[in-house]
């Protein structure tokens with residue numbers, strides 16, 4: 138930004154501020170100042186946005202259909218990508234405005250549950266930054282993921298009406314509204330477009346989020362007839378559809394409203410594509426070239442209703458034969474799987490499908506019939522066809538629909554894609570091996586390093602002598618030449634210390650807990666789930682606590698264990714894990730005997746904005762899922778990129794992190810997928826409990842009264858799961874006790890090695906230098922080259 142542009146920006150900003158508020162500058166509030174800033178930036182984006190749209194009108198495009206986009210805040214990120222962050226910050230400072238305070242007026246757009254939704258947000262950033270025309274389609278939930286408070290150690294949920302004070306980053310496009318028809322209801326789908334600004338390249342892509350609205354706001358006849366509630370009933374029923382994001386990660390909601398949400402945004406998006414296609418290619422009445430210009434990536438099973446919907450629109454509204462419509466769908470759809478947990482693979486009952494769209498159900502049955510015929514013709518018995526069936530009993534298997542119709546199926550890390558082939562979809566792999574591929578996840582370095590960690594960003598730019606690495610993260614490799622440079626290692630340590638100090642301040646302000654910023658920051662932040670094993674971490678903290686109690690002079694590097702994450706409101710055991718973490722924190726933090734050595738913090742309402750402060754400050758990244766269960770993980774990559782060492786199992790993308798940065802520069806522990814498969818039938822958790830004193834000690838502490846769950850039975854439930862066979866199955870489903878000893882030893886090793894500051898810094902730098910592979914720029918280019926065939 139040169140001086141002239143900066144002056145123009147300043148003028149525009151003042152003009153907007155006054156136009157919006159009709160106040161003199163001195164009288165404007167911080168919120169006014171935030172709104173005007175938003176407005177000014179949108180004005181700046183506008184031209185590039187229009188130009189970008191126009192440019193790709195007649196090009197092949199990829200469409201990313203996702204029920205979730207976990208964006209977070211946009212202000213800082215847009216400024217970074219526009220390349221004017223520092224200048225604007227300085228400009229506001231000169232006006233006497235504190236930029237950080239202004240930033241706090243923006244609510245997170247938290248339209249996602251976790252990794253899957255955040256991945257979608259990273260992907261659209263990377264696509265725009267790589268000049269790929271990728272169009273995002275999703276849902277504009279009026280309530281995002283609930284806000285979490287911790288009260289008395291328990292999770293309490295509050296609403297998240299993130300747009301109650303307006304939404305400066307969207308443009309409502311009434312002229313592109315669609316009608317979505319359910320069996321007994323019709324609604325208007327109104328698009329809100331968000332600009333997706335590419336990194337310093339003039340490209341602006343679009344994320345289009347659909348909002349459900351009634352055709353008329355209000356039934357006047359009913360009102361006149363004194364039926365006041367009924368007068369607005371239809372409006373409410375329409376608005377209900379996009380009112381709230383389902384807060385379940387990996388748990389099928391199985392609810393009518395959820396399927397309606399899915400069909401709602403799929404239908405609107407498909408109609409949008411078809412309508413624009415007819416506008417831009419009016420000569421192609423038979424849609425023979427539709428597949429040449431469209432490829433649709435289905436983000437998990439949630440958007441799979443787009444398949445029957447495309448067929449429906451082509452057949453019923455455009456006179457295409459079913460066979461031809463299906464042939465088009467075959468070339469258009471690609472499917473990404475994000476988990477091997479069975480409870481997440483969606484299967485919808487006939488009842489619900491019928492209630493949402495009887496015609497789509499009919500089409501799904503027609504597709505299933507064709508599948509059966511094809512397999513029979515090739516000599517398959519009924520029984521052999523079973524695992525492929527889209528329709529079994531009265532259930533529709535969404536994944537089977539996507540694999541059968543689509544041309545590509547991918548997992549999100551090497552090990553995960555292998556498990557899909559060997560296990561989850563093994564029958565399909567036998568039939569159609571050519572459809573299977575891997576796309577290891579990535580994260581955008583702009584938000585997760587350039588924005589979140591300005592200090593480390595400047596350090597890297599200075600060491601590499603260029604900032605080109607922001608677009609080409611593989612260049613970080615150049616940092617390897619400083620691995621033995623003590624001065625550089627010291628510099629890194631001092632940046633880490635700055636970020637740790639900043640986090641300590643933030644935690645004091647937000648949680649009221651004082652932490653020692655010279656202690657090890659050992660952080661586990663992610664959704665709360667048994668397979669992610671936060672309780673393994675907690676049990677180990679209890680172990681340390683007991684050890685320190687017994688021997689206060691124990692040789693131990695002071696450690697602060699930090700947790701963050703939400704539990705699905707209906708997930709009893711996950712909520713118990715939160716209570717346990719908070720209860721252990723209460724006991725430990727109030728015990729003077731161990732206080733200068735051990736602290737435990739559960740941060741409230743973990744979200745993108747909190748994450749931006751946690752990742753840069755971490756020393757240890759806890760990635761301790763049961764091997765085989767975490768498809769990829771993406772937090773693991775954010776830690777690595779910010780110079781934290783991974784303490785993890787051989788699971789998801791941890792495997793590739795160890796490969797890239799070296800296992801010797803991280804802390805691997807625990808059983809492998811193969812080892813667990815081998816003992817699956819004979820595993821006896823109780824034996825581990827009775828033979829290992831340390832295990833017995835911590836497990837017993839769950840029910841000894843040392844930690845109090847206030848009669849919620851949360852702790853007894855966790856205790857039971859660990860050592861008592863559960864309804865027919867075995868105890869300790871997720872092998873905590875199997876991995877406990879290994880975890881404990883590895884923790885002890887890192888606790889000691891942390892003290893060799895130079896050696897530790899060297900490992901951190903080694904990790905940063907090899908984090909390039911985990912840029913979502915790399916991932917999105919692989920999608921573009923291998924699956925989408927766009928350039």
Ligand code: GL9
Nearest residue numbers: 250251252253386475549768769770771
């Ligand atoms: C997830 C996997 O569990 C993660 O391991 C993976 O990194 C992400 C993105 O591919 O997808 N699948 C899934 O359903 N969720 C994931 O995070 N759940 C949530 O988003 C809460």
